[in-house]
Amino acid sequence: MTDQTNDRSLEKYRRMLRIRHFEDKAEAIHAQGEIPGALHTYAGQEASGVGACMALGESDYMVGTHRSHGHPIAKGAKLRPLMAELLGKATGICKGKGGSMHLSDFSVGSLGETSIVGSGVPVATGAALGSKLKGDGRVALCFFGDGATGEGAFHEGLNLAAVWKLPAVFVCENNGYAVSTPARTHVPVKTLADRAKGYDMPAIIVDGQDVDAVEAAIAQAVERARTGGGPTFVETKTYRYADHAVNMGRILLDRGEEVGEWRKRDPITLYRARLLEQGVSAETLDAIEREAADEVEDALRFARESPLPEQAEAFDDVFTAAVPIPDYLADA
Amino acid sequence: MTDQTNDRSLEKYRRMLRIRHFEDKAEAIHAQGEIPGALHTYAGQEASGVGACMALGESDYMVGTHRSHGHPIAKGAKLRPLMAELLGKATGICKGKGGSMHLSDFSVGSLGETSIVGSGVPVATGAALGSKLKGDGRVALCFFGDGATGEGAFHEGLNLAAVWKLPAVFVCENNGYAVSTPARTHVPVKTLADRAKGYDMPAIIVDGQDVDAVEAAIAQAVERARTGGGPTFVETKTYRYADHAVNMGRILLDRGEEVGEWRKRDPITLYRARLLEQGVSAETLDAIEREAADEVEDALRFARESPLPEQAEAFDDVFTAAVPIPDYLADA
Amino acid sequence: MAKVTYLEAIRQAQMEEMQRDDRVFIMGEDIVCNVFGTTTGFVEAFGLERVRDTPISENGIVGAGAGAAMVGMRPIVDVTLSSFLYPAMDQIVSIVAKSRYIYGGQAKLPLVIRSCLFYGNANAAQHSDRPYSMFMNMPGLKIVAPATAYDMKGLMKAAIRDDNPVMMFEDGTCWSSKDEVPDDPDFIIPLGRGDIKREGTDVTVVAVAGGVPVALKAAKQLAKEGISLEVIDPRCLMPLDRELILRSVRKTGRAITVDPAHQTCSAGSEIAATIAEHAFDALRGPVLRVCTADTHIPFSPTIEKALFPTVDRIAAAARRLVGIEQPAAA
Amino acid sequence: MAKVTYLEAIRQAQMEEMQRDDRVFIMGEDIVCNVFGTTTGFVEAFGLERVRDTPISENGIVGAGAGAAMVGMRPIVDVTLSSFLYPAMDQIVSIVAKSRYIYGGQAKLPLVIRSCLFYGNANAAQHSDRPYSMFMNMPGLKIVAPATAYDMKGLMKAAIRDDNPVMMFEDGTCWSSKDEVPDDPDFIIPLGRGDIKREGTDVTVVAVAGGVPVALKAAKQLAKEGISLEVIDPRCLMPLDRELILRSVRKTGRAITVDPAHQTCSAGSEIAATIAEHAFDALRGPVLRVCTADTHIPFSPTIEKALFPTVDRIAAAARRLVGIEQPAAA
Numbered sequence A, B: 001m002t003d004q005t006n007d008r009s010l011e012k013y014r015r016m017l018r019i020r021h022f023e024d025k026a027e028a029i030h031a032q033g034e035i036p037g038a039l040h041t042y043a044g045q046e047a048s049g050v051g052a053c054m055a056l057g058e059s060d061y062m063v064g065t066h067r068s069h070g071h072p073i074a075k076g077a078k079l080r081p082l083m084a085e086l087l088g089k090a091t092g093i094c095k096g097k098g099g100s101m102h103l104s105d106f107s108v109g110s111l112g113e114t115s116i117v118g119s120g121v122p123v124a125t126g127a128a129l130g131s132k133l134k135g136d137g138r139v140a141l142c143f144f145g146d147g148a149t150g151e152g153a154f155h156e157g158l159n160l161a162a163v164w165k166l167p168a169v170f171v172c173e174n175n176g177y178a179v180s181t182p183a184r185t186h187v188p189v190k191t192l193a194d195r196a197k198g199y200d201m202p203a204i205i206v207d208g209q210d211v212d213a214v215e216a217a218i219a220q221a222v223e224r225a226r227t228g229g230g231p232t233f234v235e236t237k238t239y240r241y242a243d244h245a246v247n248m249g250r251i252l253l254d255r256g257e258e259v260g261e262w263r264k265r266d267p268i269t270l271y272r273a274r275l276l277e278q279g280v281s282a283e284t285l286d287a288i289e290r291e292a293a294d295e296v297e298d299a300l301r302f303a304r305e306s307p308l309p310e311q312a313e314a315f316d317d318v319f320t321a322a323v324p325i326p327d328y329l330a331d332a
Numbered sequence C, D: 001m002a003k004v005t006y007l008e009a010i011r012q013a014q015m016e017e018m019q020r021d022d023r024v025f026i027m028g029e030d031i032v033c034n035v036f037g038t039t040t041g042f043v044e045a046f047g048l049e050r051v052r053d054t055p056i057s058e059n060g061i062v063g064a065g066a067g068a069a070m071v072g073m074r075p076i077v078d079v080t081l082s083s084f085l086y087p088a089m090d091q092i093v094s095i096v097a098k099s100r101y102i103y104g105g106q107a108k109l110p111l112v113i114r115s116c117l118f119y120g121n122a123n124a125a126q127h128s129d130r131p132y133s134m135f136m137n138m139p140g141l142k143i144v145a146p147a148t149a150y151d152m153k154g155l156m157k158a159a160i161r162d163d164n165p166v167m168m169f170e171d172g173t174c175w176s177s178k179d180e181v182p183d184d185p186d187f188i189i190p191l192g193r194g195d196i197k198r199e200g201t202d203v204t205v206v207a208v209a210g211g212v213p214v215a216l217k218a219a220k221q222l223a224k225e226g227i228s229l230e231v232i233d234p235r236c237l238m239p240l241d242r243e244l245i246l247r248s249v250r251k252t253g254r255a256i257t258v259d260p261a262h263q264t265c266s267a268g269s270e271i272a273a274t275i276a277e278h279a280f281d282a283l284r285g286p287v288l289r290v291c292t293a294d295t296h297i298p299f300s301p302t303i304e305k306a307l308f309p310t311v312d313r314i315a316a317a318a319r320r321l322v323g324i325e326q327p328a329a330a
Ligand SMILES: Cc1ncc(C[n+]2csc(CCOP(=O)(O)OP(=O)(O)O)c2C)c(N)n1
Pocket: A066, A067, A115, A116, A117, A118, A144, A145, A146, A147, A148, A149, A175, A177, A178, A179, C029, C056, C058, C080, C084, C087
């Protein structure tokens, strides 16, 4: 392992751990009511997000979903503004207006984590169209779930990208479920990658628990996109450990043994083993994990110390200029 | 040729001629302003509609499009209410409220000719779902164009039908164009039938100018649907002779030689030749053609003699009970 | 009569109608798992064909509902949250609302489209819509937005029995409110009839959906100040019980509309315009609107709550109206 | 200055802005073939990348417009007819209107969504929508509906230069109307400023889109009877020039709104409610609405035309307000 690959590998490990620790913390404080609203965790899927984003350049674009914590961290986002967002603070990445379903950090090329299922696909297609028109060589990657492939927006986004041979990569994070509905109930194809056939789009199926494999698959897709070969469909076979959203008061779906089976192939555990095998020292890996945990603690401290938004801020960002504040709130 | 097949064959010939004569007349009087609004003709595609509908039972369902004259006639609709509709008369099949884009005759199982592209697909899927729930063995067939396959509604309708293995048949009438846009510009797949692969749905490609071939293909699909085998995608390769709509003041797309080439394979001419070859006499065929022309004349006479709707009728059929008529129209 | 929640009223209404008429079936995303509790026990009672999990495909399932209705079924399509109606607008508008008309009455669409108004709970702009006003601009859709368990049960049952498309808007802020609800399987509240939730003499408050309990609280509070509010709940927005509203305004001479929708082009605006057009002679002051501010709904609870109608805003509006004592105009 | 049609004004505005700024591009179904004549000469001038035919995929192309805007382009998406906006509601509402807000201002969406209000021409209910009022209920969208070629050019150019999403509603009944239109490439009409189309003293008529020429005709006719209408065209529905409207009503004391949309929850209702709330003291009579009847648009021209606002209805409303039951025998 050269130093450079080593760096890349450690970075993948670091980002996966950041996600895991960030979410463990978020789940815990959500249970105590410190985070309002719904919280959909990405735990179990880290290799999918990190492998994919590591295959992108910094200036490439990425669009995600309601399950929004993992993608921006995978793309390199700093944790402080993300945690502050979860707490609804003015310093949040979305100034407290987006919350858990929208942790999108535009500074790292994240163009939205959108919670309307399927709605990100046309947006990513449009970013790819923008790149094509500008000729700036950027690629747009879109994450979505198995469930999202039932939506018309998914179809239209893929179709446009295929017709126009846009520099786009469509990553279906197939975790086997849409809320409580198993893929076999909501999808007619044997494997999600078959969806690509309706667009004559090349497809790759990859083990979503293996961050290197994901990175390699996406790298191939990115290369095709960047060299004018058009879009690729990548299915990452993965799993979410938690119920659809956490702390819902009851479990929506009891998946029994299955969860334990998947946990045996935990992406972080697997990768740690691989890195150890490749000669990285346990100390190095432990240090990275401590750093990730510290970053999360720091982010939480920052978030807790941050101010809440003022009422008037509810009227910013509807447009580039603020909209009028009604009298009854003018001095609230 | 047995007498029975003979009857079927002659019926196919008759229905194709009805459509052709009906539309020739409609186009002529539209040019003179007797028919208001847009008029999209089906001329050239008759074998697709007739072949498909002849493979259905009378009680089976059918949903169509803005190009709405051919489908209901193919399904067996009487001409008088259709022509009256084109003239906006109270005796029209839609009481003058639908017009050229909506010549749907529910009495022959036609469940709508809907002019919002793609919008009929979920409806047909729903009719098939109804059949399945009722267990009445009916099949729902949906016509749509090559262009419609770009719409989200198309995707969602096919996906549901596939997931639920519904008794549905999806007939893509591929006439090569959506308004002025050639299929190669708006479709990423080599042939429209490839769309079916995204749903693991069996597909058949058929010569849309050969009414027997279309009937055979659809019969196979109907058989599968009726016996619980789920939906089939059928692509009929066909052509419309006229511009997207007629009498538009200018030609939207000049297709040059191509039109003449396709006219050489006119579905009615081809079928006449085949029937002659099979021993049907020219007199029989001529008589059928005269009858079709007479039916059209009769329908036009009926339409012309029919009353226009009263203003109050504009307020019927929003719901099962009339909605209130505003004062200013109460005695209009 | 038993005291049940608004959510339980939905469940009962559906259950009774599905027992009564086997053409009624329900489909939606995760309807089997039954996220909010409105289909508890349904799979056991009716099986997986009539209680149908769907792909994530709002346009598809609404359209499939329309098609099934056209061939004689009576579908209930649960679109979960009102925010998920937008992807289904194609079928709601072009098929559901228009089919009967376009085909000159040949089609009949006994279809119920359910969705929850899910706001005030820190789920941000994409999940917090209250879009009934948009649908009011489209003929062909009956629109119901009950505020109590009693009304919900009677109206939901009426909706399922109606031969026309009905959109049921279920206000999440009312979910846990309880009410005495009749057990009579034929208990029905006819669509289009409003209700006087509290009689009063000084100011008419026409409140919509979750605005009703807020208005009632305001009425209670103002009663202590000697201001008497009459709280009218139209319950159905289409058809709208204009007569009930106008009668009340003619009595009180003052009107406030309360609507959790964004103010511009809201049901609240429509009702205000109707009053200004048809009861002007009786008005002793402006028709005031207490709606949601015209901005998106933010995540942070600190700045979310005050955007919706509040007791304070209603009270302030009422005080202002009774303070403006002047002879009736014109 | 040259006298050009409303359609030509659209063409010129787009042409000038595409020449000025190469981030501007246009896409739509059959935009190359240029069905209505608003992109004549564009392919020659800008090529097929910037003048882009699309599949039939309104949701896809609106969303792609949003994505392209987010990465620095300035797309014009032509959705052809307003009736085709419904399939695109998902992206218009959840992405275009909300993205900037949800991400706390990180996103910028300089996007123009064009569509034609195509009514009164016997194309039946699925092709005759006038849905701007629905979008007014959704924050985050600027909404423009010009009635003259002059306004169209200035507002279309402003829309393309705006950093926010703008929906341009082009009224088909105005297509061939002609106007003197400036050639100045920097001629801009700022969004949100209404216009007094005709000064008057007796009644304020606030008219929207194709309602404006109808109102002007009514004004001309009533002038002969000695009734003076002031015709206000807000031009933009969001932001709405409330001040201009209220100033006029405070002057005349009487108000009529004219709107080709279905009446319930229309722009006309919103404006009426605004007047009743904010200019009540000045009102000498009810605020009357002349909108399209709340039924679908039928195909048959015999019964279609009378559903939209007419000169007669506006005149009758004005006469009623000034207290004259019948026009003076002329
Ligand atoms: C248009 C729309 N419909 C329904 C929902 C509710 N919903 C949120 S997430 C989800 C399941 C998504 O499944 P999938 O795409 O597989 O993503 P996953 O949650 O498994 O990551 C659903 C139905 C929604 N947010 N948007």
